[in-house]
Amino acid sequence: MPNYKYETKKVTIFDDIQIAYVDEGAEEAPVIVMVHGLGGYIKNWYPTIDGLSDAYRCIALDLPGYGQSTLRDFEEEDYIDFFARSLDAFVQKQELNNVILMGHSMGGQVSIVTALKKPNWLSQLILAAPAGFETFTAEEAKILEQFSSATALMSHTEDQIRAAYKINFVDMPELAEEMIQDRLKAKEAPWFPEYAKVREMGVKGMLSHPIYNELDQIEVPTYVLFGEKDFLIPNRYLHAGMTTQQVAEMGNKIPNVKIKMIEAAGHMLQMDNPAGFNRAVKQMLTN
Template sequence: MNTTEEFKRTRKILFDKEGIQPQSKIVTTNGPVKNVHYLEIGSGKPLILIHGGGSHSSEWFNIIKPLSTKYHLYVVDRPGCGLTDSFDYTEVDFRKSAVEFVESFMNALGLDKASFIGQSMGGYFSICFAMQYPERVEKLLLIGAPAGVNLWIPLVLRLLGTKGLNRFLVKSVAKPSIKNVKNVHKQILVADVEKLSEDYLKHCYYGQLIPGNEKGFLTLLENVLTLAGWKKDLYLGDKLHHLKIPVRFIWGDKDAFEKPETGRSKTEVIQDCKFEVVENAGHCPWLDQPEVCASLISKMLED
């Protein structure tokens, strides 16, 4: 079985059901990885979407259509994820690498400035880039608790970030399967896992099987986590006042990484900030409440 082709096949099924046909493209960059995959669709002002964790660009499948009517979307796969080149995060300067990835991607596409939507780890990439290059960020929208803003991390990820133990886990109880994909979504990503279609779960499963993606995800976790949680030298929760551009937050009321109440309190130091809570939604709020999130995103990017 060619897992990459199965990933593309199941992605097409998701896109066909949503009535979208984004272009799947590869751009050559001079950043941490050479070949970066992204989906392109829509017209209007440029909007870059950066996914979380060990996910991929097509996780945004159910809000791409409404957003593409107002924005020119560039939905990117981070290094070691989706169809972007594989990447080993071992001993990498993580924050520096995150900034260089976003910068090199924009440069390769000829984008001087764009708005961003970042989710979880994609939020970390976006925040770090916006702090270093505020002149290149129109607006920053963070959906779900951004990585690095809270030191506490769910146990399953701390275990997967423990070198040695993680290799054992992915060969045994955490071995890639549709069942385990569903369990992870239930534990840490969504409020109601029954809303996720079998087609979506299959697509995520094949994403995990793409050669190099498992190593990319595990070495990333090893880089940023300890058994105690997020590494303190990569913590951003006390640095948000450095964000000098408009920042918008959309937070699920059932986010497994941090409650919206404590998240909101940290954001009060940002000069131009707005914060919305989505009810009955988890860490990936749009998977629970796509219509609500698509509407909020459009409203908050224009506000």
């Protein structure tokens, strides 16, 4: 399991699932709850926490099956809904109110599903390169599931792992190497098959739980941010004629939305250009 530079805490939800999280910033400050994407964990938010915890209480969690949270086969049909229910249970267990929910990639889709349930604790939504805006046909989904299977993930070599990380960035930060080392260690761990299954089910969940047609039902102020040089959204193989800007503008379906492209940033925009990302978040929340 990875180690974190911040004090790591745990809380139990659904009686038997432990959620690991970090909680930085003043207790009385506005709360931002941060939700990582597929294959992610708390470390994805280090630059965000470092940049925002002077003005906000930053709570970043590991979803079930990730980081230091409980890892097993959760026997869930829809992992996006499961993650959304887990997120809601976590926030309620912490007795948080007026929460600014920030989700990246798959975590963005989880955050959207959570917002659509209209929890009374949610005040604003920040979507960083969210999954779910871009849609796929049944044939395209089959292709994506094939390349994202647990078997495929478990067969990846170090070169393939490094290439998979590199495509997330315009300029690989030092923290990326630390994340790669965590991933290489995980590959040798006895629990890796269970982790690979969680990853596989996350992809299936994103594809089988479409949210684009429901975006107009989001009732809270929403901010959508994409890296201008996102190489993962849209899918460059299946949707070669589409641009990241076009995907971002699909967010205009949300009634109260602001959209911003972050320059010199790829899919991991909060890590690729943390200064630009943090500045944009502060400006959006202030205005």
